[in-house]
Amino acid sequence: MDAQQLIKNIVYNVEKVIIGKRYEIYNIMKGIIADGHILIEDVPGVGKTTLVKALSKSLSLTYSRIQFTPDLLPSDITGISIYNQKTMEFEFRKGPVFANIVLADEINRTSPKTQSALLEVMEEKQVSEGNATYHLDRPFFVLATQNPIESEGTFVLPEAQLDRFIMKVSIGYPDRKDEANILKIYRNNQPLEEIGRVAGVEDILELQKQARNVYVTDEINEYIASIADATRNNKYLILGSSTRASLALLRVAQASALINGRDYVIPEDVRENALLVLSHRLSVSALARASNYDSNSVIIDILKTVSVPKVK
Known part of the structure; x- marks a missing residue:
């Protein structure tokens, strides 16, 4: 299959x-x-x-x-070491994670x-x-x-x-x-x-392996980097996207291409997933709040201004 x-x-x-x-x-x-x-x-x-x-x-x-x-305590998530009196050693009991x-x-x-x-x-x-x-x-x-x-x-x-x-x-x-x-x-x-x-x-x-092998051109990498850079130099944002966010956008774009039956990424794979990947990572400024601007609005504007590469 x-x-x-x-x-x-x-x-x-x-x-x-x-x-x-x-x-x-x-x-x-x-x-x-x-x-x-x-x-x-x-x-x-x-x-x-x-x-x-x-x-x-x-x-x-x-x-x-x-x-x-x-x-809730951290040990309730990850687990805890309990002393075993029979073996006279600590035993790690795994948590629900x-x-x-x-x-x-x-x-x-x-x-x-x-x-x-x-x-x-x-x-x-x-x-x-x-x-x-x-x-x-x-x-x-x-x-x-x-x-x-x-x-x-x-x-x-x-x-x-x-x-x-x-x-x-x-x-x-x-x-x-x-x-x-x-x-x-x-x-x-x-x-x-x-x-x-x-x-x-x-x-x-x-x-997951097939998604990682989906081909990505240098132009697509530059496109993602340009979007990330635009978030870091925007008057409506006090916190732009991280390098981890850029990698996330790349991975999701590859997954999107795989779902659509392609073994290569196109700009639309990046554009259609930008809101999903970036919106929760950005912090808007006081100017943005005063202008009724949220992170989604900023990303939409950035996508309109960053030039879209032509991928053959």
Whole structure:
């Protein structure tokens, strides 16, 4: 089975559970194929948790959920060493982060100290405990959710944390027709219990390998670098995109090309994913807020001004 068909099968399988959100599911698949972590920002009740469960079931990956609360400790995420009186040695008990897919539910409800426990995990895919280092199984993804409306009892995610998410997506409300269909299907059925496996660990690793081999011209590299440079020299931004952000945009563009059945990246692969990859990493200035400008508006303007290369 070719990569494009395999990706379609995964998306259609998840769509049996998350109805009418094919575009959003494809966006999340881009992040997975690009081997990145994904921040899902949306209001309660639109299916964020169900979507992650459907993905883990479709991909036959191990899954764990961490409910982030103000009293959550770093050891509640990564694990803890406990002294064994029989062996007279410390034994490391792995935390819920040791899974292929980790759902960090309401990630902005815990303190910055606990947030920092995820920094090494997300960047290096390992946990350090004392003098020992424990590597996580591949593939490994953190899919985090947060509510954009509610602010009471929440913490602003540190910039270093946000920069480790390859993209930020939103599911959104279904339209009227899709919602009526949801009510009809879910009235007597539980689609999440009925879907099966359509891919496995080796399939995902192979998709990631193929995405990394998608050809990128020097002109595309220059185009991404020009977009990043424009964010760093913009009067509406006090924090532009990092080099990690440029690499993320490149990886997602490669994944997008693979999904579309191409073995090379075109400028549209970069343009259509710029908002997904960059918007959550940028900090707007007081001038931007006074002008009712947000990071999305700035990125859209930058894409209009940066010259688009011609790729043969």
